[in-house]
Structure formats: structure tokens, C-alpha cells
Amino acid sequence: MRERTDRQRQLLSALADSPEPLTGSELAQRCGVTRQVVVHDIALLRAAGDNILSTPRGYRLQPTEPKMGRYAVSVNHSPEMTEVELNTFVDCGVQVVDVQVEHPVYGELRGSLDLSSRRDVEMFMRRIREDKASLLSSLTAGTHMHNLSSLHRGDVEEAIRRLQAVGVVVYWWDSLDDASDAH
Amino acid sequence: MRERTDRQRQLLSALADSPEPLTGSELAQRCGVTRQVVVHDIALLRAAGDNILSTPRGYRLQPTEPKMGRYAVSVNHSPEMTEVELNTFVDCGVQVVDVQVEHPVYGELRGSLDLSSRRDVEMFMRRIREDKASLLSSLTAGTHMHNLSSLHRGDVEEAIRRLQAVGVVVYWWDSLDDASDAH
DNA sequence: CTGGTGTATATACAAGTGTATGCACAATTT
DNA sequence: AAATTGTGCATACACTTGTATATACACCAG
Numbered sequence: 001m002r003e004r005t006d007r008q009r010q011l012l013s014a015l016a017d018s019p020e021p022l023t024g025s026e027l028a029q030r031c032g033v034t035r036q037v038v039v040h041d042i043a044l045l046r047a048a049g050d051n052i053l054s055t056p057r058g059y060r061l062q063p064t065e066p067k068m069g070r071y072a073v074s075v076n077h078s079p080e081m082t083e084v085e086l087n088t089f090v091d092c093g094v095q096v097v098d099v100q101v102e103h104p105v106y107g108e109l110r111g112s113l114d115l116s117s118r119r120d121v122e123m124f125m126r127r128i129r130e131d132k133a134s135l136l137s138s139l140t141a142g143t144h145m146h147n148l149s150s151l152h153r154g155d156v157e158e159a160i161r162r163l164q165a166v167g168v169v170v171y172w173w174d175s176l177d178d179a180s181d182a183h
Numbered sequence: 184m185r186e187r188t189d190r191q192r193q194l195l196s197a198l199a200d201s202p203e204p205l206t207g208s209e210l211a212q213r214c215g216v217t218r219q220v221v222v223h224d225i226a227l228l229r230a231a232g233d234n235i236l237s238t239p240r241g242y243r244l245q246p247t248e249p250k251m252g253r254y255a256v257s258v259n260h261s262p263e264m265t266e267v268e269l270n271t272f273v274d275c276g277v278q279v280v281d282v283q284v285e286h287p288v289y290g291e292l293r294g295s296l297d298l299s300s301r302r303d304v305e306m307f308m309r310r311i312r313e314d315k316a317s318l319l320s321s322l323t324a325g326t327h328m329h330n331l332s333s334l335h336r337g338d339v340e341e342a343i344r345r346l347q348a349v350g351v352v353v354y355w356w357d358s359l360d361d362a363s364d365a366h
Numbered sequence: 367c368t369g370g371t372g373t374a375t376a377t378a379c380a381a382g383t384g385t386a387t388g389c390a391c392a393a394t395t396t
Numbered sequence: 397a398a399a400t401t402g403t404g405c406a407t408a409c410a411c412t413t414g415t416a417t418a419t420a421c422a423c424c425a426g
Contacts, residue, residue, distance in 0.1 A: 023381090023382070023383095024382080024383070025382090035383095039383075039384070039385090042383095054383055055382080055383090056381065056382045056383075057382070058383090
């Protein structure tokens with residue numbers, strides 16, 4: 001993918017500055033080119049992933065919502081450590097989306113978690129205790145996977161460090177990248 | 184404000200269902216009316232607060248982003264309880280935006296916090312300790328205010344309950360409502 | 367009965383985006 | 397030198413929203 005040209009950066013900043021939409025002619029005048037060039041550049045910016053939306057009153061830059069990065073970890077620990085493990089994640093601002101194990105018979109088993117604060121973890125642990133339910137990881141002698149969601153990659157790195165201090169984390173990787181380059 | 188008519192509800196659900204934009208003519212055909220009626224209804228819906236945006240390819244319903252509610256609390260506790268207090272908030276998924284005190288001389292003093300996980304609280308406490316800085320609340324014998332941010336009102340209610348169990352919370356209210364109706 | 371009001375239809379027009387086509391010029395490659 | 401590519405300009409056209417205007421019809425108050 002080619003890098004953004006100066007004019008395209010200028011377009012982005014102009015759209016980001018003004019809250020009201022800017023017409024193609026307006027942008028063209030500011031950049032000293034014609035509307036068609038702006039249209040072309042807008043198309044290129046869109047192709048590059050920038051969320052520009054067009055209205056009958058001009059172009060608007062969609063406020064780029066802070067999207068959560070998706071990560072995955074493969075961990076192994078005793079059942080007594082689950083609460084510590086989950087709390088470590090949420091303490092670092094990392095959301096625990098689900099838990100997943102690879103069962104030799106049933107294949108891929110997945111359970112939704114959606115834990116994002118200690119209160120969520122507490123409620124989850126209480127449900128487990130009250131229902132006398134067994135953890136998914138008990139099926140595979142403690143090895144299981146978690147899908148994580150976090151705004152900052154550094155947060156999950158910090159959580160991993162803390163867990164590695166207890167020696168439970170085996171692998172972690174970015175869910176969107178290829179799974180080959182694990183840390 | 185008049186209540187939504189059936190057709191307007193139909194328009195909203197149609198827009199909510201289809202991910203791609205729907206033209207006014209398309210919507211008119213579905214509702215069995217003309218385009219002008221749809222245009223009128225869209226205007227009424229927009230006036231009622233619904234975030235419908237129009238593009239050259241039709242109408243789109245802006246995905247109503249889960250916006251954080253803003254709340255404020257007025258609390259009083261000893262300096263040793265600050266970490267407990269802050270952890271209580273983040274444990275319930277409530278973000279602590281800032282701290283604020285009413286100083287008799289300087290007036291309104293405000294300090295940014297932006298704590299959303301235990302790790303953030305930990306770092307804040309460490310900075311306080313290392314810099315030997317005094318808490319803002321020390322200026323007012325422990326009484327201070329916090330601005331909070333939370334997705335669910337129930338989360339802040341739960342945090343308030345937990346704090347009231349230790350007897351520190353005096354008032355809390357919704358920052359957007361009038362400050363008169365405090366709990 | 368008469369007039370006002372709300373609703374729906376039909377038509378027309380302005381402004382905007384998106385697309386296509388043609389032309390010109392510079393840079394690069396063959 | 398010739399061909400290709402990239403870039404910009406000009407024009408035209410299809411499609412959309414938004415607005416204005418005129419007309420028709422039902423309903424209701426006086």
C-alpha cells in the first residue's frame with residue numbers, strides 16, 4: 001500500500017479540524033487542485049481504511065472510534081489460580097472475551113465470558129461455585145485459551161508479564177496477525 | 184414532542200436491519216407512500232433525536248455508539264482509604280475521570296485522573312508516594328468530589344453501595360441532570 | 367356551509383457525490 | 397526514440413437528498 005501523499009494528509013487534517021462537512025470544491029480550493037483530484041484522493045484514503053463518509057453537504061470524517069485490539073493467550077494453571085488470572089487481566093484494563101479449549105473428542109469448545117472488571121470476575125466465580133460447575137480448563141488438565149480485547153497493546157503485555165511471573169502463560173499473539181509469530 | 188407513528192417506527196427498523204444505506208424511494212415503496220412522505224418522516228425522526236445521516240446512496244442509521252454516562256460523587260474519607268475507594272470504582276467498571284475540591288481560597292481545584300483499571304490506580308498511588316505529593320483531598324479534610332464515567336448506571340450504583348458499606352459516600356448524582364436531585 | 371389544519375401526492379429544481387471519458391504533460395521504462 | 401504510467405484538468409451524466417410549490421382529500425370547529 002502506497003504511503004499517503006502530502007495532499008491527502010492535508011485533506012485528512014482539514015476534515016478532522018472542521019466539525020461541519022466540507023464539500024469537494026471547498027477542499028479542492030484549499031489544496032489548489034480541482035474537485036476531481038479531491039474525489040480521487042478521497043477514494044484512495046477510503047481504500048487505505050480511513051473512514052470518510054460523504055453526505056449531500058460534503059465530506060465528513062467519521063470520528064475514528066477507539067477500536068479494541070484482539071489478542072489470544074494460551075495458558076495453563078491450576079483451578080485455584082483462575083481468579084488470580086482473570087483479575088490480572090481486568091486489573092490491566094484487558095477484557096476477557098471468552099475461554100476456549102481443544103477437546104480431543106468434542107473438538108473446539110468455547111465459552112463466553114465478557115469480563116471487564118473485578119466485579120465481573122467475582123460474579124463469574126460465584127456462578128461457578130454456586131452451580132458447582134467445573135471449569136472448561138479442567139477438561140484439558142489446565143491448558144486453555146482466552147480471547148482478549150484491549151485498547152492498548154501495552155496493557156495486555158503488562159498482564160502477560162505479571163502472569164509470567166507466576167509461570168502460567170505459554171503463548172500469546174495478536175488475533176488479527178498470523179498465528180505463527182507468537183511471543 | 185409527539186410520539187413516533189407506526190410508519191416512522193417501520194422506517195427506523197428497516198434502517199436498523201439493513202447494513203447498507205436505503206434510498207428514500209426504496210423506503211417509500213416499502214411503506215406504500217411517496218418519497219416526500221419519507222423525507223418528511225426522516226426530518227421528524229431527526230428532530231426527535233434519532234441520528235439518521237443521509238448519503239448520496241441513501242439513508243443510514245448511525246450506529247448509536249454506547250456513550251458513557253457521566254456521574255459525580257462527593258465523598259469523605261481518610262487518606263489511607265483512597266486506594267480502596269479508587270479500586271472500588273474500577274472494580275465495578277466505573278472510570279474515575281478526575282478529582283475536585285472546593286478550596287476556601289483558591290476556589291475550585293481539579294486534578295485529572297483517568298483511572299479505569301487497578302493498574303491505573305496502582306500507578307497513581309505510586310506516583311503520589313514517590314513524589315511525596317499530598318492528595319488534593321488533604322486540603323479539605325478529606326471531602327472531595329469525583330467525576331465518574333460508566334456505561335451502565337447500575338455499575339456506579341453498585342460501587343456506591345460498596346463504598347457506603349464503609350461509610351464514605353455522602354452524595355452522588357447524574358452529571359447531566361440537574362444537581363438538585365442527589366441520592 | 368365555510369374555513370383552517372393535517373396528511374399525502376405530484377412535480378420541479380438546486381446542490382452534492384460518484385463515475386466515465388477525453389486531453390495534456392511529465393516521468394519512467396523499454 | 398517510443399511506449400507506458402502517473403497526475404491533473406475539463407466536461408458530462410446518473411443518482412441522491414433536500415426544498416419549494418401546487419393540488420387533493422379527510423377532519424373538525426364555528
